[in-house]
Amino acid sequence: MHKKTDLRILRTKQSIRKAFYELIQEKGYEAVTIQDIADRAIINRNTFYLHYQNKPDLLETCINELLSELKEAVVLCPVSTNPFSISILETVMTTVLEHISSHKTFYYAMLIEENRIYQFRTKMENIIKDKLNEGWNTDKVNVPLEISKELLLEYLVSAFMGIVIWWIKNDQPLSVEEASSQFSRIITYGHLKAAGSRVED
Incomplete structure (x- = not known):
């Protein structure tokens, strides 16, 4: 009986979050009401308040849980004494894009255009920055x-996030592998050489 109850709670929370993300995309965070969420999730307001105190509590919970998943995935990427190497950049980008692919509605709601949630982008940038900085140790660098x-x-984090937002906004026009590979080549060789153009003084 306890397991059945847990599954019901899980399904209700998933419905609330799905409705929340969709509504942010449609209306923007500020315009979304608790009643909007309840109507979209096909629950009553009292059910919503059994799980979340208010809309900011729902937002914070969603952000923290999803970014915690992202951080766990990124932390598992290999560490190098040169965190700016092409392989590290490509691996981290691949990990991030794969996570985004599994949570497309959430990331779109958090990052794209006028509906974006600025605190989410800042926290995501910090995860990327911490990973790229992780292997840097001046004692090991000759x-x-x-x-x-x-x-x-x-620079790297700004370029990284720019590619991520472009990829989400344009409905993932390149595969995870190709987007990651092209990003790392641009960073490593510069945009002109990576594009195959002659570099002239």
Whole structure:
């Protein structure tokens, strides 16, 4: 009996979240009401309040749980003494895009256009930045960076998130593998060389 009850609760929460993500895409977070969510999820308001205190509580719960899953996946990516290598960048991008593929509605609701949730993007950027910075240890690096490490990290994370948002917004026009490979080549070789153009002074 306990397992059946747990499954009912799980299904109800999934219905609430699915309705929430869809409504954010349609109306924007601020315009969504608890009644909207209840109507879309085919539950009553009292059922909603059994699981969440209010709309901000639902949003925070969704963000924390999904980003916790993403972080666990990214943490498992291999670490190198050069976190900016082509293989590390490609592996991290692949891991992130695979996670997005499993939660497309959520990521679209959180990241795209006027409906985006800024706190979500900031937290996601921090996960990427922490991973790229993880393997960097000046004691293990023979040749020091010729530019600011902080500037380099900001550049990589900005480029990373730009590709992610483009990929989601355009309904995943490239496979996970191809998008990850092209991103890492652009970062490693520069956009002109990666595109096959001659580089002239």
